[in-house]
Amino acid sequence: MSDDANAKVKIEGLGKDIVKSIKDGKNPKFVTLARKRSNIVYDQKIGYLKLGKAKEERDFVNVAQSKRFMQTIAIAAKCHKFTSENLHTTIRGLFYQLKYSLGEDVDENIFNEQSESNPLIEDLEVALGTTRENLNLNANRKGVLAGNITVMDKFGTETLKIDCSKQGRSGWAIPSDVDNDIEFVDIKAKYVLVVEKDAIWQRLNEDGFWKKENAILITPQGQASRGIRRLIRKLADKGLPIYVFTDSDAWGWYIYWTIKTGSINLAYIGGSVATPEARFLGVTMADLDKYEFLNKLTMNASEVDIKRAQEMLNYEWIKRSKEWVEELERMIKSKKKLEQDALQGPRLTFVGEYIREKVKNKIFLP
Amino acid sequence: MSDDANAKVKIEGLGKDIVKSIKDGKNPKFVTLARKRSNIVYDQKIGYLKLGKAKEERDFVNVAQSKRFMQTIAIAAKCHKFTSENLHTTIRGLFYQLKYSLGEDVDENIFNEQSESNPLIEDLEVALGTTRENLNLNANRKGVLAGNITVMDKFGTETLKIDCSKQGRSGWAIPSDVDNDIEFVDIKAKYVLVVEKDAIWQRLNEDGFWKKENAILITPQGQASRGIRRLIRKLADKGLPIYVFTDSDAWGWYIYWTIKTGSINLAYIGGSVATPEARFLGVTMADLDKYEFLNKLTMNASEVDIKRAQEMLNYEWIKRSKEWVEELERMIKSKKKLEQDALQGPRLTFVGEYIREKVKNKIFLP
Numbered sequence: 244m245s246d247d248a249n250a251k252v253k254i255e256g257l258g259k260d261i262v263k264s265i266k267d268g269k270n271p272k273f274v275t276l277a278r279k280r281s282n283i284v285y286d287q288k289i290g291y292l293k294l295g296k297a298k299e300e301r302d303f304v305n306v307a308q309s310k311r312f313m314q315t316i317a318i319a320a321k322c323h324k325f326t327s328e329n330l331h332t333t334i335r336g337l338f339y340q341l342k343y344s345l346g347e348d349v350d351e352n353i354f355n356e357q358s359e360s361n362p363l364i365e366d367l368e369v370a371l372g373t374t375r376e377n378l379n380l381n382a383n384r385k386g387v388l389a390g391n392i393t394v395m396d397k398f399g400t401e402t403l404k405i406d407c408s409k410q411g412r413s414g415w416a417i418p419s420d421v422d423n424d425i426e427f428v429d430i431k432a433k434y435v436l437v438v439e440k441d442a443i444w445q446r447l448n449e450d451g452f453w454k455k456e457n458a459i460l461i462t463p464q465g466q467a468s469r470g471i472r473r474l475i476r477k478l479a480d481k482g483l484p485i486y487v488f489t490d491s492d493a494w495g496w497y498i499y500w501t502i503k504t505g506s507i508n509l510a511y512i513g514g515s516v517a518t519p520e521a522r523f524l525g526v527t528m529a530d531l532d533k534y535e536f537l538n539k540l541t542m543n544a545s546e547v548d549i550k551r552a553q554e555m556l557n558y559e560w561i562k563r564s565k566e567w568v569e570e571l572e573r574m575i576k577s578k579k580k581l582e583q584d585a586l587q588g589p590r591l592t593f594v595g596e597y598i599r600e601k602v603k604n605k606i607f608l609p
Numbered sequence: 610m611s612d613d614a615n616a617k618v619k620i621e622g623l624g625k626d627i628v629k630s631i632k633d634g635k636n637p638k639f640v641t642l643a644r645k646r647s648n649i650v651y652d653q654k655i656g657y658l659k660l661g662k663a664k665e666e667r668d669f670v671n672v673a674q675s676k677r678f679m680q681t682i683a684i685a686a687k688c689h690k691f692t693s694e695n696l697h698t699t700i701r702g703l704f705y706q707l708k709y710s711l712g713e714d715v716d717e718n719i720f721n722e723q724s725e726s727n728p729l730i731e732d733l734e735v736a737l738g739t740t741r742e743n744l745n746l747n748a749n750r751k752g753v754l755a756g757n758i759t760v761m762d763k764f765g766t767e768t769l770k771i772d773c774s775k776q777g778r779s780g781w782a783i784p785s786d787v788d789n790d791i792e793f794v795d796i797k798a799k800y801v802l803v804v805e806k807d808a809i810w811q812r813l814n815e816d817g818f819w820k821k822e823n824a825i826l827i828t829p830q831g832q833a834s835r836g837i838r839r840l841i842r843k844l845a846d847k848g849l850p851i852y853v854f855t856d857s858d859a860w861g862w863y864i865y866w867t868i869k870t871g872s873i874n875l876a877y878i879g880g881s882v883a884t885p886e887a888r889f890l891g892v893t894m895a896d897l898d899k900y901e902f903l904n905k906l907t908m909n910a911s912e913v914d915i916k917r918a919q920e921m922l923n924y925e926w927i928k929r930s931k932e933w934v935e936e937l938e939r940m941i942k943s944k945k946k947l948e949q950d951a952l953q954g955p956r957l958t959f960v961g962e963y964i965r966e967k968v969k970n971k972i973f974l975p
Contacts, residue, residue, distance in 0.1 A: 325957070331815055333808040336953040341900030342906055343683055343954030381811055387782055396777035403777040410767040411762035412791075416753055416779040419811070425778075442699040445785070446746055449697055451765055540708055587702040591691070 247423045249417065250377035250568065251326040257371065261316070273301040273315055275370035276511065283510040284503075287559065290503070290519030292510040293368070297605045303557050315363045317341055317353050322367070325379040331420075333381050334361055369511045375469075376420035382469045387414030387441070389448055390459030391431040397424040407459075417461070427429045427481075432459040435478050436524070436598065437487035437500055439465065443583050443594060456602070459483070465494075467502055472516035475502055485521040486607065488598065491528055491570070492544065492580040493551035499523050504512050504560070522607035524598065528573040529566075534597075540585035544578050566608045613903040616743035619691040620685050621733045623737065627682070639667040639681055641736035642877065643901050644728075649876040653925065653953070656869070656885030658876040666695050681729045683719050688733070689744040699747050699788075700727055726777065735877045741835075742786040748835045753780030753807070755814055756825030757797040763790040773825075780814065783827070787840045787853055793847075801844050802890070802964065805831065805855035805864055809960060818961045822968070825849070831860075833868055838882035841868055851887040852973065854964065857894055857936070858910065858946040859917035865889050870926070888973035890964065892947050894939040895932075900963075906951035932974045 257273075264271040276282065277297040284295045301312045321340055325332065332340075338357040354360045368374055375382060387410075394415060395406040407415045418425070436458050438444045444462035446455070453460040459478065463471045479485050487502055489495030505517035531537050544552075552571040561567045574580060586594045601607070623639075630637040642648065643663040648660045667678045687706055691698065698706075704723040720726045734740055741748060753776075760771040760781060773781045784791070802824050804810045810828035813819070819826040825844065829837045829899050845851050853868055855861030871883035912919075918937040927933045940946060952960045967973070 279826065328957070332812060332953055332957050333950070335948075335950045336812070336957065339906055339948075339951050339954045340957075381808065384807065394777075396779070398777040399815070401777075403775055405775075405777060405779070409769055409771075410782075411760075411764040411767075411771060412784045413762070413771070413782040416776075416782045418778045442701065442747065442749065446698060446702070449765070536709060540705055555900045582701075582705075584699070584701045585705050587698055588705045591694070591696045591698050591702065591706075609789060 244332075245381060245423055246377045247326050250371065250373040251323060253373055254323040254326070254378075254526065256485075257319060258323075270474075271312070273312055273366075273370060275299050275301075275366045278365060278511055280507070282571040283507055285504065285559070289514070290560075291513050291517030292505040292507060293513035294511050297348070298460060299366075311363065314341075314360070315366060317344070318360065318363055318367055322378040322380070329379075331379045331381050334364055334375070337364070337380060351571040370498050374422075374512055374515070376422060376473075381419040384417060384419040384558045385465070385468050386461065386463045386471045387444065388417055388418045388459060388461045388474075389414045390430065390453045391429070391457060392427055392459055393429040395426040395428055397426075408454070412445070412448065414444070414460075414462075417468075417474060419468070419470045419473055421470050421477065427477065430459075430478075430481055430483070431457065432483065433457045434484040434486060434602070435459045435461060435475065437467075437485065437502065437521075438462045438583075439495055440583060443488075446587070446591065446594055447598075450592055450595045452598070455595075456599065463498070466498055469516060472502060472505075472509075472518075475518050475521070476516060477600060479518045479520050484517055486524040486602065487521055488524045488583060490575070490580070490582045491526045491530075491583070493548040495526075495583075496551070496555065522609065524601050524607055526586070527608065528570050528577075528579075528581065528583065528585050536588055537581060537585060540588050541579040541581050544574055544580040548580055549575055549578065564609050570608065611789055612739070612743045613692050613745060616737065616739040617689060619737040619739060620689040620692070623685060624689075624767055635813055637669040637678070639732075639736060641665050641667075641732045642764060644731060644735065644877055646873070646875070648756070649873055651843070651925070655880070656926075657717055657879050657883030658871040658873060659879035660877050665732075677729065680707075680719060680726070681732060683710070684726065684729055690746040692743075695745075697745045697747050700730055700741070703730070703746060731877060739789075740881070742788060742839075747785040750783060750785040750836050751834050752827065752829045752837045753782045753810065754783055754825060754827045754840075755780045756819045757795070757823060758793055758825055759795040761792040761794055763792075774820070778811070778814065780810070780826075780828075783834075783837055783840060784836070785836045787836050787843065793843065796825075796844075796847055796849070798849065799823045800850040800852060800968065801825045801827060801841065803833075803841065803851065803853045803868065803887075804828045804949075805861055806949060809854075812953070812957065812960055813964075816958055816961045818964070821961075822965065829864070832864055835882060838868060838871075838875075838884075841884050845884045845886050847852065851884055852890040852968065853887055854890045854949060855892075856946070856948045857892045857896075857940070858948070859914040861949075862917070888975065890967050890973055892949050892952065893974065894936050894945075894947065896942075896947065902954055903947060903951060906954050907943075907945040907947050908938055910946040915941055915944065915948055925961065930973065930975050936974065 261271045276294045277299045282295040282297040301308045303312045336362050341353045392407045396403045441462045441464045487499045488497050503521045505513045552574050555561050586597050627637045638871045642660045643665045648661040648663040650659050669678045707719045758773045762769045807828045807830045853865045855864050869887045871879045918940050952963050
């Protein structure tokens, strides 16, 4: 059974339980894990953020909870419909269906603002042990991929075979959902390189970097979407090393840590979108010692960069890494940062030379 | 000769002229069109924003101008190098090369900030009568396309044939440059639909909308990039009608007008990125009369929306359109706006039904 068919069955289970409670004269309950900060834990052994064990119950016969109970069930009913029809929408599309669905003769809306429905969707994901994608709710997508890997995309009545080594200057656009009706086959690449900026991805793609290196070249175009984080996790599961290449600044580090350890917002699906095996390739403040010319190409770190570096020094997983502590302290002291674009200073093709050298000699940060 | 080879020849011409001036004992000059507001004109007959005739001269032997003269020539030299090597970068990559290139023994930078080099690149584009893309400087890219059209992408040593009807859920990622080394062939589609939001693009793609309608389905994912505006212009040149589908709010209208009339920022390449033939499909405030249910699904217009609508009422090209005046006045009066996502209210597939109806009966705004 596919994951979305499975989600449909889970919604039916939820519905049956509620009906049974009512028939048995009991109070229908909806139980999920608490997603508040105090219930988000970083588990050192597994290396990512996940939910703790604190539960949250919603009773139907409780004045404070009955509206949210009803709202959650309305969302479940819509998602059941979407998975039954095999049609997808977004959390905004779902919101409009809920707003529409009470009929024109009823004044009260089920929801007035999307900010009310969004957290209840997450509640439902957690309660059912599934994901938004399996409930046929697309998340934003961004980012492209090139390399020796083939995508089998079961789309409508066709199954399309997309050879990601034949996508030219464009690359294959990474979808919202990389689990349902999609398969990755013929993976001949040796490692995955995740590049923060699309501009640098294009530079490397033009140089034929991924061909020469037999790598899979991904850009999340900034912060990685859910789909890209999940894709990276899946590629790591196939045994491919994951190297992340960002700016040496607060935003670049955040992109890396999010790929590696997950994020607070997505702690509720932690294990499926985190890749603790990921390694940081650069750029690093340490590069300034090895590549003399880069000293001329640093930028002033912003206050945000420095504040973030100071915060990161307090993280348990940072404290355990001498190299990361040195990186952060160097930025705080020098008030300088370094962009991946700067590697184009001496010649455009230097970016690729730099990466090859690091991969060959395994010069990574943990 | 391809456009970028042509740009290379133009840079050489500029260089030869300067050398000749020096040899002849004359003052080397660099002449371009002024890009200031007062020199940007909306030509009613052609229907887009373009530069007027005001010129700007830069003298080498003028203390106030010699630095900028030197900077412009340094940029031209770099672009000549990039086109000679057949390698691409971005305006940020160019900035880093310029920062690097004065050598380590010279304290003075050619440029300290990218904000200095960016306008000079535009000067050069105008002076040479070419575009950034032809100078091998990629602009940001965004957006995807699906439909009965094939892309011939001459990329590196290969020429890849990309069938845009076989890209599944992803679509073909539209590149920065749609002129050099790229061709659009086998265009069997009957019209082009440009959809503001990727979420709605995905909805329509899943419904097989472009197949049933034989349309080319594009999303710029918000405001259209240079590449997408240029692509739309090229498809209009092939005789395809262009329909634009956005939210009924300030941002949606801006996206439409930018595609149609160009923008102040890109007035210097006006004709190549504007499509005055484009028509506005929706959503419109007038839809509220035809589709009763939409009245329940409006959102409050923001102050920005209302202010923008008031400004637009002063535009000459708006004043000439009774329908647009009615649209804007209706929003100002009701303080309500409407999103394209709302069309999913009754059923997810309604979005496609709505568009088909409008296209069939040619219900467009000018």
